[in-house]
Amino acid sequence: MLHFYYGVMGSSKTAQLLMQRYNYQQLGLKVALVKPAVDTRAGQNVVFSRVGLQADAELVLGPTHSIREQLLWLAAQRAHSDFQYLFIDEAQFLSEAQVQELAELSDSLDIFCYGLKTDFRGQFFPGSAALLRLAEVIEEVPGGLCWCGKKATMNTRVDPQGSVIKEGAQVLIDNHQSIRYIGLCYEHWRKGISHG
Ligand SMILES: [Zn+2]
Structure with a gap:
């Protein structure tokens, strides 16, 4: 299976x-x-x-x-x-x-x-x-949370300043930590707000 x-x-x-x-x-x-x-x-x-x-x-x-x-x-x-x-x-x-x-x-x-x-x-x-x-x-797999406390459903790429990035290559794993990935709720992903 x-x-x-x-x-x-x-x-x-x-x-x-x-x-x-x-x-x-x-x-x-x-x-x-x-x-x-x-x-x-x-x-x-x-x-x-x-x-x-x-x-x-x-x-x-x-x-x-x-x-x-x-x-x-x-x-x-x-x-x-x-x-x-x-x-x-x-x-x-x-x-x-x-x-x-x-x-x-x-x-x-x-x-x-x-x-x-x-x-x-x-x-x-x-x-x-x-x-x-x-x-x-x-x-x-449940448990992912947005910073606002709602369920996170959207994977989000953010730059070192915390700005949400929505364009670029699908796979970009940066070992130098200049980008990172977080989970956001749909609203905050859509509005591009990565923190409170
Ligand atoms: Zn949220």
């Missing part, structure tokens, strides 16, 4: 993913932790949560990688091929073709994808759009 858990910046998606993975590991179930290569904020392999949990991904997917082939490679490294569960962080960065592969693999695997639904312009990421089309279970 293919699952998509979506949430805004600050909704603790990665922490949820890592806790769920831990529960499966405690039961002795065979899990693989996967992330797309585009997110390098905390090192190439690290799946990092802002609340402090982190783990090393076993697979880092390039944009043109076949997930099926990468899993075969991983199985060869580990001397077993019977993964039962895949946990994928930052799933919005998957390609449409990779999500299609996941849908096919989900005949025999339980696959848990966590990621953003939309970008800072309010547009779908290709991976998220494909997951919304193909996932059999779609649930929101």
Whole structure:
């Protein structure tokens, strides 16, 4: 079964993913932790949560990688091929073709994808759009809040002065911290107000 858990910046998606993975590991179930290569904020392999949990991904997917082939490679490294569960962080960065592969693999695997639904312009990421089309279970990770206390639904790119940016490339992860991402309610995203 293919699952998509979506949430805004600050909704603790990665922490949820890592806790769920831990529960499966405690039961002795065979899990693989996967992330797309585009997110390098905390090192190439690290799946990092802002609340402090982190783990090393076993697979880092390039944009043109076949997930099926990468899993075969991983199985060869580990001397077993019977993964039962895949946990994928930052799933919005998957390609449409990779999500299609996941849908096919989900005949025999339980696959848990966590990621953003939309970008800072309010547009779908290709991976998220494909997951919304193909996932059999779609649930929101709650908890993201706007500065005003309302539920945050919009991912927002802000510059060092706190100004809301609404134009630019979809993927721009700046390791020098000159931009950052926050969650805002729809009203404050629309009006471009990033703080009280
Ligand atoms: Zn607000």
